[in-house]
Amino acid sequence: MEKLVGNLLYGQSGGPTTVINASAYGVITEALKKNDIIEEVYVMKHGIQGALNEEFFHIGSQDKDQIELLKHSPGSAFGSVRYKMPSFKEDETDYIRLLYIFRKYNIKYFLFNGGNDSMDTCHKIAEYMKHVEFDIRVIGIPKTIDNDLPFTDHTPGFGSAAKYIANTMQEVAYDMLAYPKGKVTIVEIMGRHAGWLTAAASLASITGYGPDLIYLPEVPFSIEKFKSDVRRVYGESRQCLVAVSEGLVNEEGILIGSSSGLKDAFGHFQLGGVSSKLSTILNSEMRISSRTIELGTTQRAASHLQSLTDVNEAIEVGKKAVQYAIKGEHGIMVTIIRKDSDDYKVKFGKHPLDEIANIERTIPASMINEDGNGVTQEFIDYALPLIEGENTPLFENGMQRFSKFEK
Numbered sequence: 001m002e003k004l005v006g007n008l009l010y011g012q013s014g015g016p017t018t019v020i021n022a023s024a025y026g027v028i029t030e031a032l033k034k035n036d037i038i039e040e041v042y043v044m045k046h047g048i049q050g051a052l053n054e055e056f057f058h059i060g061s062q063d064k065d066q067i068e069l070l071k072h073s074p075g076s077a078f079g080s081v082r083y084k085m086p087s088f089k090e091d092e093t094d095y096i097r098l099l100y101i102f103r104k105y106n107i108k109y110f111l112f113n114g115g116n117d118s119m120d121t122c123h124k125i126a127e128y129m130k131h132v133e134f135d136i137r138v139i140g141i142p143k144t145i146d147n148d149l150p151f152t153d154h155t156p157g158f159g160s161a162a163k164y165i166a167n168t169m170q171e172v173a174y175d176m177l178a179y180p181k182g183k184v185t186i187v188e189i190m191g192r193h194a195g196w197l198t199a200a201a202s203l204a205s206i207t208g209y210g211p212d213l214i215y216l217p218e219v220p221f222s223i224e225k226f227k228s229d230v231r232r233v234y235g236e237s238r239q240c241l242v243a244v245s246e247g248l249v250n251e252e253g254i255l256i257g258s259s260s261g262l263k264d265a266f267g268h269f270q271l272g273g274v275s276s277k278l279s280t281i282l283n284s285e286m287r288i289s290s291r292t293i294e295l296g297t298t299q300r301a302a303s304h305l306q307s308l309t310d311v312n313e314a315i316e317v318g319k320k321a322v323q324y325a326i327k328g329e330h331g332i333m334v335t336i337i338r339k340d341s342d343d344y345k346v347k348f349g350k351h352p353l354d355e356i357a358n359i360e361r362t363i364p365a366s367m368i369n370e371d372g373n374g375v376t377q378e379f380i381d382y383a384l385p386l387i388e389g390e391n392t393p394l395f396e397n398g399m400q401r402f403s404k405f406e407k
Helices: 020-033 047-052 061-072 093-104 116-131 158-178 196-207 223-237 274-285 308-326 377-387
Strands: 006-012 038-044 056-059 107-114 137-142 184-189 213-215 240-245 290-294 332-338 346-352
Touching: 006 020, 006 047, 020 038, 020 061, 020 107, 020 308, 038 047, 047 093, 047 107, 093 107, 093 116, 107 116, 107 308, 116 137, 137 308, 158 184, 158 196, 158 240, 158 308, 158 377, 184 196, 184 274, 196 213, 196 240, 196 377, 213 223, 223 240, 223 274, 240 274, 274 290, 308 332, 308 346, 308 377
Parallel strands: 006 038, 006 107, 107 137, 137 332, 184 240, 184 290, 213 240
Antiparallel strands: 038 056, 332 346
């Protein structure tokens, strides 16, 4: 195949993770090595919005120190966005603008880093560029703490978030042992339809200090059963640590927690309030003292507890995206494939974007216990390798060092 010489444009989209910048590191370092094919490296400011607004970071070897810091920086170093592009068959405006930008900057490689909605955007752009016969390679790079992208064993971002959640649950459980008579502590964890993050709380149990009860959105939630479960556990130990997903729904599919009624650009309700509602029930109906903890954005921003496995894999999917693009791949997402071996090993593959966009992968029933209030050993075996290793933070004056790029 004839070499496609031109420039590369990379962007980040959706909710940040502690390792999305590690994927940026992988993309940038690999692209800079291929300077006989990739002449310039540009990064969008605030994702696809930056492309439409012609706002870019121009990255080169002069940014070496800041590039290295990407491996230790949480959030989205170049800015993210939640912007829903319509189908080009409905409204071609954004696509015509992108085509103009791609031609103006000689963009031949477009790499987009994100989750479900981002892969939808990536797919739409890939299809349009094919439709207008513009010679460009569009590649999706997986990212989401929710771990809900299909056709990949797991997603970069999940391992570090799981590590933070498991260690935080362990710390909370140990703190609860301070008093002879304790409380019911309800910890609310991110997860709209998929409970991978909430299930990760179970990893704390391998130390002996984990949650007593875990409730996932995959299982219809019964308040009466919840009260019965808490009554049993609290009656036995005068303590009870509960992990709940923010996306819990009852048998009618109605959210358990309160919602502001606000939606994001993709039509998703802003969640939150499950722990508060359940705590109120315990306090008022059962006369059991309880408290709540909402982990919030700390789950995706705790760079001091990055999983080294997660960081290394995030870097690798970024590198693979560049390699696939140069080889001529278009309209695919990089995937992680777990090898069938006693030791944890992975390889990297690819899958068509049109089979990935807008599909959520939930926890299989085999990973949830029969009572619907915990997980099985299968989940532990699946998730434990993903939190292994530490990416030691870089400190200066007692504070972590993060990357900072100038336009």
